Amino acid sequence: MRIGVLTSGGDCPGLNAVIRSVVHRAVADRGDEVIGFHDGWRGLLECDYRKLDLDAVGGILARGGTILGSSRVQPAHLRDGVERARGHVSDLGLDAIIPIGGEGTLKAANLLSEAGLPIVGVPKTIDNDIASTDVTFGFDTAVGVATDAxxxxxxxxxxxQRVLIVEVMGRHTGWIALHSGMAAGAHAIVVPERPFDIDELTALVGQRFSAGKKFAIVVVAEGAKPRAGSMEFAQGTRDVYGHERFTGVATQLSIELEHRLGKEARPVILGHVQRGGTPTAYDRVLATRFGWHAVEAAHRGEFGMMTALHGTDIRMVPLAAAVETLKTVPAERYAEAECVL
Amino acid sequence: MRIGVLTSGGDCPGLNAVIRSVVHRAVADRGDEVIGFHDGWRGLLECDYRKLDLDAVGGILARGGTILGSSRVQPAHLRDGVERARGHVSDLGLDAIIPIGGEGTLKAANLLSEAGLPIVGVPKTIDNDIASTDVTFGFDTAVGVATDAxxxxxxxxxxxQRVLIVEVMGRHTGWIALHSGMAAGAHAIVVPERPFDIDELTALVGQRFSAGKKFAIVVVAEGAKPRAGSMEFAQGTRDVYGHERFTGVATQLSIELEHRLGKEARPVILGHVQRGGTPTAYDRVLATRFGWHAVEAAHRGEFGMMTALHGTDIRMVPLAAAVETLKTVPAERYAEAECVL
Amino acid sequence: MRIGVLTSGGDCPGLNAVIRSVVHRAVADRGDEVIGFHDGWRGLLECDYRKLDLDAVGGILARGGTILGSSRVQPAHLRDGVERARGHVSDLGLDAIIPIGGEGTLKAANLLSEAGLPIVGVPKTIDNDIASTDVTFGFDTAVGVATDAxxxxxxxxxxxQRVLIVEVMGRHTGWIALHSGMAAGAHAIVVPERPFDIDELTALVGQRFSAGKKFAIVVVAEGAKPRAGSMEFAQGTRDVYGHERFTGVATQLSIELEHRLGKEARPVILGHVQRGGTPTAYDRVLATRFGWHAVEAAHRGEFGMMTALHGTDIRMVPLAAAVETLKTVPAERYAEAECVL
Amino acid sequence: MRIGVLTSGGDCPGLNAVIRSVVHRAVADRGDEVIGFHDGWRGLLECDYRKLDLDAVGGILARGGTILGSSRVQPAHLRDGVERARGHVSDLGLDAIIPIGGEGTLKAANLLSEAGLPIVGVPKTIDNDIASTDVTFGFDTAVGVATDAxxxxxxxxxxxQRVLIVEVMGRHTGWIALHSGMAAGAHAIVVPERPFDIDELTALVGQRFSAGKKFAIVVVAEGAKPRAGSMEFAQGTRDVYGHERFTGVATQLSIELEHRLGKEARPVILGHVQRGGTPTAYDRVLATRFGWHAVEAAHRGEFGMMTALHGTDIRMVPLAAAVETLKTVPAERYAEAECVL
Incomplete structure (x- = not known):
């Protein structure tokens, strides 16, 4: 077989481990040929790629980032994106394409698949918000970095003797906040799935101080928002060059909690450090298994599917179903975390 | 309710996180009382315990070891072990006992449960060999430590330019070897489930050298053994005080591989470092969830069961079924790892 | 002897290691008595303290923070601060006081020493800006955390393919920026000692892109400022409660560099994570040695001095000299770092 | 200038950082040409090398090992070693050679220097036993790894409730044992500089148990030996292929202490993990500075010297003096560590 692989979207520890695993399984075990497109879909659309042999993936298993580069280009961004992709797949004689990416990438993958291209997706997200899979690689590393911090x-x-408001990643879902907060014993965890009431949050943290404790840690997902009517949330301002700049939720919460509690409160924004660097062992194993099974699925002709973790098994699930909804933190998981308050 | 908790068997990162979670859920949320027995079953059998309130579990979430101590004492070791346990449970007015432990501990738990005691087990093992649960806490930390090494x-x-034979834990199963070997890109992984043929192993490693590579890493589980007839395996010798001392499998393999390959080969035995110290975020979350659900099960009167991870859910499963067999590495998981050879 | 110890000022990994070492050396080896004042100078001024025996310092060597608490209270803040301190020292029968702290704390220590109190200082700063000592504990940990990030x-x-502007601690000196930037191979390092010219900095980073590189890392100390006339530097704004809020240097630099380079640029502010948590081995050894030698100096009656590292030796140096000037990054050290640009 | 660089002897974290720094300083700043010899002196003796430009050293700063390879070949091993080296230096038009290595390498460097070759040495040792420099890179990483363990x-x-005897590296000196033991709060530290008396050691550890403690950690350098007459020390045995195999000091001590104390005692041998992998920030900075200053020394024509750390300064010191004696742990440093017993 001739297989094309690409990585698309934001950085995620484990991308290189998938690429390596695809090459190992396909080239070494199956006798396939593998090419890697540069900078995600851009490489496919512009036919920009290189051959990937065993040497090309030497020493990358534990390395963060992606040797193929990435971009946010999507086939749907171009009027003739699908046709160009189809043309290059045909010109290059590709039997399968393995795009590794998050929600946007998988939606594009589904689009191309519906247009008849031989796609096997590999889901990737540090946010853990992709449906149809228990988890995906990158999340464990992000949680680990946040927990260390x-x-x-x-x-x-x-x-x-301070209140620290620690902002972790999670624009739409609170998985990183939930897991790192539980792991580190945070005293309050604020997630986008459940808009917060500032009075309740103040009361919760205040309770600790009333009980004689002298500090508190609040973990908040970047996408968390106040319940309607609970608190005025600052709008973005424009910088000197007219670009909009937002004041993050942690900063706003720290101003508000400091004022209401009369205690020094400080925001800490962990930022990109959560999505870079060497993956945990957990993520390397999962990424390696995803790559292995993606090649196998290609050989079985199971297209329009993506790899998924169910319990301890890797299964193939339909791309269409996976991209339909975001996987959010369910109420019962959030309830468990209240034990740490 | 009045709940007794104990930790038994070998050390495992996450024990303190379970104890803390049991106390948080039971005392803070449910208004229960919790006592902790000292040194595992010994504490129950000798009625040696202390009260555990919220302060008693402050600051222990991320700490290795167990604040309650542990031992290898089992109720079945005493003729009247079960009766003594029953008597103390009755004297102390306990409504539930939560033993946290590995295979041996859970067997004892099952025995006491069958004798009518109100038991909710929490499985613990760095080896990942307990059936009925996808995984248990401690394993991720052990794999992480081995992978870092x-x-x-x-x-x-x-x-x-050496061959390093790295011995990891796993007396009966090769889970740590499999996962750390995959995570670190080992060139051969040797597990107890599949006795090795020394000729095959030599050929495998030799192939790397023939292909121009100048080093190799072999990961071997401590319980790995040669296939019958494949290689003479050294017996234990007696030390100056007459105690039997065994030469580990890594040492024997390194002697053999050095001789056969004509390359410098060295054993590295990782040892106890794999079972101590701060747990990973993954293990802290799992341990915390186990503790939480154990308390809930006690309140629902679900005795004779243990907590288990199925996918992303915590479920209660019968102790009897869990202790029936060891969970070994299945052939298909081992096959995936061959992609890294 | 009867010795009082206290920790004052901002958090710094290694404080507990000093406290433990003082107690070990004084109590176990010398037969002294040690008391610990709570919350820095406040404890001395209000006679709030507790006895420290060997058990009190068990298990704290590797722990961040300080078991004694800290505050920013200074004797000079009270009109009768010095007299109150003298009175309590006399009432408590103290033969020596060991304050562990940064520049402010050591200035206060010097003041008390000049007033005749038996002071042996131990310098502490993650910023590495205390003169008369090669380095002090906390700095190595801060640099390590920044380098990992x-x-x-x-x-x-x-x-x-981004420019990341990473802000590290260092209000007055660029030591953390210099060392972490060198250690991580940053492409530009901006320190307070050398106000930056925005044109030069843009040219420097731009050069990388001209040479075909697709990303850049700029490390900037929080106290770095533009050269006069080089760039408009935003003033603080007031938040909804009227408190002044400053836009950090990394944020301002990223706005400016993004505009000038036409490349996506993002600020990352590492913040308090640099001054908390477990100290590195280096810092634990240094902190332990400082504690040991402080006790010895007290026994020799060498007051008005502080512990200092000179090469591999711990020496006692006059407090008065140590607090006279800040230790800044010399030009030749900065020149070495240009090799990484 | 035309500069040749090579790495020789055992692995040491920071080797790549020196190579990179030499190339950065020489090529980028000074306009020099740099070639790297393969596998240490072997490369020089066999004229096996490659050109090192900026791209060749991209991404290696934080990587363990050495991109140039190493070996234990020494010029003095060949009858005409010095002459062959001189010939190749002349043929290649080299103005300076920068060998990076430990005691053996520096002795060879001194030999070649005395024979008139333009040598600037860079010392390297995880053991910290090279004289004339406060410390060298690799040591901090080794101590850090041992301390984590x-x-x-x-x-x-x-x-x-065990006694663990942990063997760390240090064949001739106890620096790693001393520093990691102090950093981790070991209860006894055994170094080669001070042969141990088994009765004293037993008494020391026994004291802990008498005082009610239930465990002990003994750190022992691999080269530690019993005081004459104190304890029978096992001789090496021969394995099945006739190679001599030694029972390490930790194993022998654990047998002896278990017997004498009547407590379970176990050896843990940390091994090669101490000399591999990514260097600490401290070691990367030191290695980078050594590389930078070696190039500068070459440009000043200061040959027959090596880089050394004195306090916070890098100085050039004569190779001849540096290789004269090993730097051992002085009595006063060992005394400080007794505070942790």
């Missing part, structure tokens, strides 16, 4: 911040908050 | 060893082996 | 950010910047 | 082992020993 929270462990460090806790001793500082404790010795110096 | 392998990452370091790889650069050394590479620069200095 | 930079390692992660580098793969993200590279895969996603 | 000790932190993990401590919780295990504590929960499971």
């Amino acid at each position: 929270l462990d460090r911040l806790k001793t500082t908050a404790e010795s110096h | 392998l990452d370091r060893l790889k650069t050394t082996a590479e620069s200095h | 930079l390692d992660r950010l580098k793969t993200t910047a590279e895969s996603h | 000790l932190d993990r082992l401590k919780t295990t020993a504590e929960s499971h």
Whole structure:
């Protein structure tokens, strides 16, 4: 077989492990040929690629980032995107394309698949918000990085009697906040799925101080928002060059909590550090298995599907179903976390 | 309710996180009382315990070890073990006992449960060999520690052109070897489930050298053994005080591979470092969820069961079924790992 | 002897290691008595303290924060601060006081020393800006945390073709920026000691892009400022409650560089994570040695001095000299770092 | 200038950082040409090398091992070693050679220097036993790895009431044992500089148990030996292929202490993991500075010297003096560590 692989969308620890695994399984075990497109869909649309042999993937298993580069280009962005993709697949004699990406990438993958292209998707997201799979690689690393930071911040908050509001990634879902908050023993966890009431949150943190504690850690997902009517939420302002700049939720919460509690409160925004660098062992194993099974699915002709983790098994699930909804934090998982309050 | 909790068997990162979670859920949320028995079953059998309130579990979430201590004492070791346990449960007015432990502990738990005691088990093992649950806490940390070590060893082996035989834990099963070997890109993985043929292993490693590579990493589970007739395996010798001392499998393999390959080969035995220290975020979340659900099961009167992870859900499964067999590495998981050879 | 110890000022990894070492050396080896004042100078001024025996310092060596608490209270803040301190020292029968703290704390220590109190200082700063000592504990940990973050950010910047402006601690000096920037291979390092020219900085980063590179990492100390006339630097704004809020240097630089380079640029502010959590081995050894030598100095009656590292030796140096000037990054050290540009 | 660089001897974190720094300083800043010899002196003796430009050293700063490879070949091993080296230096038109290595390498460097070759040495050792420099890169990483392991082992020993004898590197000197033991709070530290008396050591550890403690951690350097007459030390045995195999000091100590104390005692041998993998920030900065200053020394024509750290300065010191003696742990440093017993 001749297989094309590409990585698209935001950075995610484990991308290189998938690429390596695809090449190992396809080239070494199956005798296939593999090419890698540069910068995601852009490479496919512009026929920009290179051959990937075993040497090309030497030493990349534990490395963050992606040796293929990435971009946010989508086939649907071009009027003739699908046709150009089809043309290049045909010209290059590709029997399968393995796009590795998040929600947007998988939607594009589904579009191309519906247009008849031989697609096997590999889901990727540090946010853990892709449906149809228990989890995907990148999430464990992001949670680990956030937890390490929270462990460090806790001793500082404790010795110096502060409220720290720690903003973690999660624009639409609170998975990283939930897991890192549980792992580090945060005293409140705020997620987008459940708009917060500032009075309740103040009361919750205030309770700790009434009970004699001298510090608190609040973990908040970047996409968290106040319940309607609960608190005025600052709008974006324009910088000197007219670009909109937003004040993050952690900053706004710290201003509000400091005022209401009469305690020093400080925001900490963890940022991109959560999506870079060497993946955890968990993510490397999952990414490697995804790559292996994607090649197998291609050989079985199971297109229009993506790899998914169900329990301890890797299964193939329809792309169409996976991109239909976001996987949000269910109420019962959030309830478990209240034990840490 | 009045709940007794104990930790039994070998060390495992996450024990303290379970204890803390049981106390948080039971005491803070449910208004229960919790006591902790010292040194596992010994504490129950000798009525040696202390009260656990919220302060008692402050700051232990991320700490390795167990604040309650552990031992290898089992109720079945005493003729009247079951009766003594029953008596103390009755004297102390306990409504539930939550033993946290591995296979041996859960067997004892099952025995006591069958004798009518109100048991809710929490499985614990760094080896990942307990059936009925996808995984348990401690395993992810052990794999992480082994993977970090392998990452370091790889650069050394590479620069200095050596074969390193790295022995990881796993007396009966090869889960740690499989996962850390996949995560670190080991060139051969040897597990107890599949006795190795020394000729095959030599050929496999030799192939790398023939292909121009100048080093190799072999990960071997401590319980791995040669296929019958494949290689003479050294017996234990007696030390100066007459205690039997065994030469580990990594040492024996390194002697054999050095001789057969004509390349410098060295054993590295990772040892206890795999079962101590701070748990990963993954293990802390799982341990916390196990503790939470154990308390809930006790309140629902679901005894004779243990907590288990199925996909992303915590379910209660019968202790009897869980202790029937060891969970070994299935052939298809081992096959996936061959992609890294 | 009877010795009082206290920790004052901002958090710094290694404070607990000093406290433990003082107690070990004084109590276990010298037969002294040690008391710990709560919350820095406040504890001394209000006679709020507790006895520290060996058990009190068990298990704290590797823990961040300080078991004694800290505050920013200074004796000079009270009209009768010095007299109250003298009175309590006399009432408590103290033969020596060991304050552990940064520049402000050591200035206060010097003041008390000049007033005749038996002071042996231990310098502490993550910023490395205390004179008379090669380095002090906390700095190595801060640099390590920043370097880990930079390692992660580098793969993200590279895969996603961005300029990342990473703000590290250092209000007056650029030591953390210099060391973490060198350690991580940053492409530009901006320190307070050398106000930056925005044109030069743009040219420097732009050069990388002209040379075909697709990303850049700029490390900037929080206290860095533009050269007069080089760039308009935003003033603080007031939040809804009227408190002044500053836009950090990394945010301002990213707006400016994005505009000038026409490349996506993003700020990352590492924040408090640099001053919390478990100290590195280096910092634990140094902190332990400082504690040990402080006790010895007290026994020799060497007051008005502080512990200092000179090469591999711990020496006692006069407090008065140490607090006279800040230790800034010298031009030749900055020149070495240009090799990484 | 035309500069040749090589890495020789055992692995050491930071080798790549020196190579990169030499190339950055020489090629980018000074307009020099740099070639790298393969596998240490072997490359020079066999004229096996490659050109090193900026691209060749991209991405290696944080990587363990050495991109140039290493070997234990020494010029003095060949009858005409010095002459062949001189010939190749002349043929290649080299103005300077920068060998990076430990004691053996620096002795060879001194030999070649005395024979008139333009040598600027860079010392490297994880053992910290090279004289004339405060410390060299690799040591901090080794101590960090050992300390991480000790932190993990401590919780295990504590929960499971054991004596753990942890063997760290250090054939001739106890620096790693001293620093990691101090950093982790070991209860006894055994170094080669001070042969141990088994009765004293037993008494020391026994004291802990008498005082009610239930575990102990003993750190022992691999080269530690019993005081004459104190304890029978096992000789090497021969394996099935007739190679001599030694029973390490930790294994022998654990047998002896278990017998004498009547407590479970276990050896843990950390091994090669201490000399591989990514260097700490401290080691990367030091390695980078050494590389930078080696190039500068070459340009100043300061040959027969090596880079050294004195306090915070990099100085050039004579190779001849540096290789005269090993730097051992002085009595006063060992005394400080007794505070942790």
